[in-house]
Amino acid sequence: GAGVSQSPxxxxxxxxxxxxxxxxxxxxxxxxxxxxxxxxxxxxxxIYFQGNSAPDKSGLPSDRFSAERTGGSVSTLTIQRTQxxxxxxxxCASSSQGGVAYEQYFGPGTxxxxx
Amino acid sequence: GENVEQHxxxxxxxxxxxxxIKCTYSDSASNYFPWYKQELGKRPQLIIDIRSxxxxxxxxxxxxTLNKTAxxxxxxITETQxxxxxxxxCAASHxxxxxxxxxxxxTRLQVTL
Numbered sequence: 001g002a003g004v005s006q007s008p009x010x011x012x013x014x015x016x017x018x019x020x021x022x023x024x025x026x027x028x029x030x031x032x033x034x035x036x037x038x039x040x041x042x043x044x045x046x047i048y049f050q051g052n053s054a055p056d057k058s059g060l061p062s063d064r065f066s067a068e069r070t071g072g073s074v075s076t077l078t079i080q081r082t083q084x085x086x087x088x089x090x091x092c093a094s095s096s097q098g099g100v101a102y103e104q105y106f107g108p109g110t111x112x113x114x115x
Numbered sequence: 116g117e118n119v120e121q122h123x124x125x126x127x128x129x130x131x132x133x134x135x136i137k138c139t140y141s142d143s144a145s146n147y148f149p150w151y152k153q154e155l156g157k158r159p160q161l162i163i164d165i166r167s168x169x170x171x172x173x174x175x176x177x178x179x180t181l182n183k184t185a186x187x188x189x190x191x192i193t194e195t196q197x198x199x200x201x202x203x204x205c206a207a208s209h210x211x212x213x214x215x216x217x218x219x220x221x222t223r224l225q226v227t228l
Contacts (some may be wrong), residue, residue, distance in 0.1 A: 004158075031214070033216075041220060044218075
């Protein structure tokens with residue numbers, strides 16, 4: 001079946017603009033995670049969804065970052081007033097259940113460049 | 116919160132040799148430890164994982180060991196091949212944190228002919 005998909009694959013934006021990044025999880029997966037991978041770094045947790053609710057937003061770096069999930073499926077990560085330090089690859093992952101240790105399947109990521 | 120350290124940051128081995136990557140974690144509640152392989156420009160792919168109720172798991176040329184007392188776990192790749200060249204990430208999580216993964220900073224493995 002189809003894996004996790006993300007769009008766009010690449011996004012170049014000017015400092016101060018808002019961006020929206022989209023994630024389509026694997027069908028039927030209730031848990032969805034957003035991570036950020038900066039150049040040469042590991043993956044940093046941003047936010048977790050179980051269904052449409054986000055019980056853990058502890059990784060969002062500032063109030064410029066927000067995310068939502070609708071219909072228990074598609075999720076959108078929004079970054080307002082982008083800064084150069086927001087440049088990174090944003091990865092989405094889904095798993096069949098959250099709260100227990102199930103494998104997380106990653107999408108291909110969105111490479112965000114803020115100029 | 117959880118902190119995962121990973122060593123070495125780079126590793127070069129000759130084809131056919133073994134490679135070992137080590138990670139330590141800080142949260143004794145962590146009970147799930149996956150390893151991901153990320154090829155250049157690609158998404159991370161799970162290659163093996165281990166849960167806290169076992170000390171070792173093997174899948175063909177790949178094995179993972181876990182020492183809960185010392186809070187460290189290791190990835191072992193035997194008979195390395197050029198296609199093993201990639202960045203490897205360890206991670207830790209536990210059900211109390213909704214299984215969000217805390218990753219190590221990665222090991223770039225280069226297998227030379």
